[in-house]
Amino acid sequence: MATPAPARTTGVWSITAGKGGRVADSERLHEAKHEFLFDGAQGQPTKLTYDVDIRWTSNAAAANAFAVPALDDLREQVRSLILPSLSPQLCLLDPVLDCVVDLSPGWTWLPGPTVQQKFCFKEELLDQGPAGPELLHLAAHLISLRGTVEARLSLMRKLNIPEVQLITNANLPSRKSQSLAFDWGKVLVGTRLLVIKLLRERPPRALIKSPPFKEPGGSEMNALLVEKFLASDPGLQALGDAKLIDIGSTSGQSFRGQVGKGTLLTPDKSGDLQAAYNHLRFLLYMEWRAVHELLPA
Numbered sequence: 174m175a176t177p178a179p180a181r182t183t184g185v186w187s188i189t190a191g192k193g194g195r196v197a198d199s200e201r202l203h204e205a206k207h208e209f210l211f212d213g214a215q216g217q218p219t220k221l222t223y224d225v226d227i228r229w230t231s232n233a234a235a236a237n238a239f240a241v242p243a244l245d246d247l248r249e250q251v252r253s254l255i256l257p258s259l260s261p262q263l264c265l266l267d268p269v270l271d272c273v274v275d276l277s278p279g280w281t282w283l284p285g286p287t288v289q290q291k292f293c294f295k296e297e298l299l300d301q302g303p304a305g306p307e308l309l310h311l312a313a314h315l316i317s318l319r320g321t322v323e324a325r326l327s328l329m330r331k332l333n334i335p336e337v338q339l340i341t342n343a344n345l346p347s348r349k350s351q352s353l354a355f356d357w358g359k360v361l362v363g364t365r366l367l368v369i370k371l372l373r374e375r376p377p378r379a380l381i382k383s384p385p386f387k388e389p390g391g392s393e394m395n396a397l398l399v400e401k402f403l404a405s406d407p408g409l410q411a412l413g414d415a416k417l418i419d420i421g422s423t424s425g426q427s428f429r430g431q432v433g434k435g436t437l438l439t440p441d442k443s444g445d446l447q448a449a450y451n452h453l454r455f456l457l458y459m460e461w462r463a464v465h466e467l468l469p470a
Contacts, residue, residue: 182211182212182293182294182299182304182308182309183211183212183291183292183293183294184209184210184211184212184274184291184292184293184294184309184312184313185209185210185212185289185290185291185292186207186208186209186289186290186292186316186320187207187208187284187286187287187288187289187290188201188205188206188207188208188284188286188320189205189206189207189208189286190205190286191203191204191205191206192204196328196331196332199324199328201283201320201321201324202321202324202325202328203226204224204226205224205225205321205324206222206223206224207222207223207224207225207313207316207317207320208220208221208222209221209222209223209309209312209313209316211304211309219309221309221310221313223313223314223317225317225318225321228314229314229317229318230384231384235466236466238307238310238311238314239307239311239466239467240470241307243305243307243308244307244308244311244467245469247272247273247298247311247467248467248468248469249469250272251269251272251464251467251468252468252469254272255268255269255272255464256372256373256464256468257373259369259372259464261361261362261363261365261366261369262362264319264322264323264460265365265368265369265372265460265461265463265464266315266318266319266322266460266463266464267319269315269463269464269467270315270316270319272295273294273295273298273308273311273312273315274292274293274294274295274312274315274316275292275293275294275295276290276292277290277291277292280292282319282320282322282323282324283320283323283324283327292312292316294308294312315463318459318463321459322456322459322460325452325455325456325459326456328452329357329449329452329453329456332445332448332449332452333355333357333445333449333452334355334442334445334446334449335354335355336352336353336354336355336408337352337353337355337408337412337438337442337446338350338351338352338353338438338439338440339351339352339353339411339412339415339417339436339437339438340436340437340438340439341415341435341436342435343434343435343436343437344434344435345435351411353407353408353411353412354408355406355408355409356406356408357406357449357453359405359406360402360405360406360409360453361453361456362405363401363402363404363405363406364398364401364402364405364453364457365457365460366401367397367398367401368457368460368461371397371461372461372464372465372468377465377468380461380462380465381393381394381397381458384455384458385451385454385455385458386451386455390458391425391454392421394454394457394458395420395421395427395454396420396421398420398454398457399420399421402420402450402453403418403420412428412446415432415436416429416432416436417429417430417431417432417436417438417443418446426443426447427447427450428443428444428446428447428450429443430442430443
């Protein structure tokens with residue numbers, strides 16, 4: 174008689190919104206709680222709550238949870254199979270998730286506050302029986318991060334300004350007004366290419382020393398991004414040529430509304446541009462760090 178297949182561990186994911194801000198979907202970024210209920214794990218339902226800010230973003234030791242023997246085979250798969258196939262067109266977490274879970278039909282990364290979505294662990298991960306605590310934690314971690322990435326992308330689509338008006342030679346007869354448009358999707362693809370390159374280095378490039386909203390992480394991330402960021406979009410390159418972008422600034426403000434008396438944005442949208450850059454920079458950091466922490470030492 175054939176040996177019966179082990180019970181396939183399943184899970185359910187839902188989100189309890191945080192305090193958020195004035196824009197819809199920001200409540201999914203700050204203080205949001207990701208709720209998980211696993212069935213078939215160790216014979217008893219297992220509940221797990223994951224707060225991305227507390228358990229990962231601000232936790233320098235978060236990677237220790239993945240450096241365990243139970244995940245060695247999966248980490249090797251990330252290095253040998255997933256890393257070479259990463260695409261800048263997709264969130265870098267997607268192919269990793271595809272190796273861990275199957276998502277239910279109709280799955281959305283922006284569910285309503287009462288929506289519960291079901292997933293199953295990959296059968297090949299369960300050869301020795303139901304998923305153990307390390308795999309449960311990894312699934313909760315990856316799904317929570319992927320949902321947070323999608324919420325940030327949604328926020329960026331709403332907030333990122335599409336164009337600015339650049340004035341040069343403002344006080345001269347040769348005054349010129351120029352409309353500069355930005356393709357933020359193209360900027361994301363161009364800068365993701367850089368992240369992929371850093372991950373594929375041998376050994377992979379060391380992570381910055383802190384999240385980019387703190388120093389020295391902010392300056393380190395700026396130094397890595399500056400060339401690709403400007404080169405990825407003609408509008409941004411034009412602002413850089415006009416000295417209205419200084420990614421290397423130590424002030425924390427990389428965008429200027431005016432340089433001297435003759436070069437300026439009208440109206441001044443430098444604050445909006447800074448917000449767009451900050452969102453992009455942190456999204457890239459999340460994807461870079463999440464994949465980097467799963468690579469074998």
